[in-house]
Amino acid sequence: MSSTLLDRISAALATVNDPEIKRPITELGMVDTVTVDDAGVVHAKVLLTVAGCPLKDTINRDVTAALDKVEGVTGVDLELGVMTAEQRGAMRDSLSGGAAQREIPFAKPGSLTKVFAIASGKGGVGKSTVTVNLAVAMAAEGLKVGLVDADVYGHSVPAMLGVADSRPTQVDDLIMPVPTASGVSVISIGMLKPRRDQVVAWRGPMLDRALVQMLADVYWGDLDVLLLDLPPGTGDIAISLGQHLPNAEILVVTTPQEAAAEVAERAGTMAEMMHQRVVGVVENMSYLVCPHCGPEHKIEVFGSGGGARVADTLSKRFGTQVPLLGQIPLEPSLREGGDAGKPVVESDPTAAAAAELIGVAQRLSGRSRGLAGMQLGLTPTSKF
């Protein structure tokens, strides 16, 4: 057996990432033993972080595929074992870099992760739909994206990303975010409940603990962007967020309706009280393209002007330009994508709603260029 063959095998194993931790299995101490017999068959033992790891099939497949490609390898005999408590502890320490526990990495000075919290005045305006699609659009741009579903009342994000039944893997006290098919890592307040059907009836301190747990006890790795789906309104979670992540920038979602715009402004006021910046406004359900006449005829189901009004009011209040970043039409594909766990920005990126959401995602991720000279006004549409 030549040492170069073993070198090639090691190099191949180093290309396999743990699907949850998103780091090479070789770095995580997951490769236990590797030998090659005279016939060129690799006998490898890879250790899972926990017994019953939900992603063991993915690890099995990825390791086998990587080894199969190595020149000189004629077969793969892969055994999956489980780390001992000691091995897990060593991995946990290396992941946290020896840092004290319960430290929120995104709040540390010098953190390179952009944090956007998506807020709305009232429920049902499409805040979760917008959040999920922005996350997936940013991941499609090649960014490392994490998503915290902090919507206590409606934690619908996992279902919208197709991971409704997934529970996070826990390595001792470290929680792994759930990876999704779209490349977004997600953790939801719903995943912290002992049972899925349990109602979250938590008050301030419990909610605060849950938020800190999702930020500090979850191994997020190096993220480019962290999105938080907040509960509607200006409640306990918004206050906790302001205390723990004052550097989070707030994106306000509203519908065009006058009443909705009025309450959405309060979400912006809350941000001001917590000394957070409002990065922009997204108007959802702006119009419906008439199914008979086509794109020229836009039906304003919920009226018009709400997004521009919120942007304008917040601009005046903050003394800086708070732009209207996008106007998302009402489209069945957006709802269907959410119901099916396949966000529309991925399944049908050319649909008008998807294109608008992709535009918002691009402006948020590369804002310096995107926001300059943005219009605050509405595009003219005809009345119903």
Ligand SMILES: Nc1ncnc2c1ncn2[C@@H]1O[C@H](COP(=O)(O)OP(=O)(O)OP(=O)(O)O)[C@@H](O)[C@H]1O
């Ligand atoms: N532009 C749109 N076109 C069609 N359907 C939409 C659109 N935006 C949202 N929806 C649908 O409206 C419903 C409410 O959306 P969503 O759950 O995202 O709202 P929300 O503001 O997060 O609500 P809550 O905060 O109360 O949970 C969902 O069924 C969603 O699929």
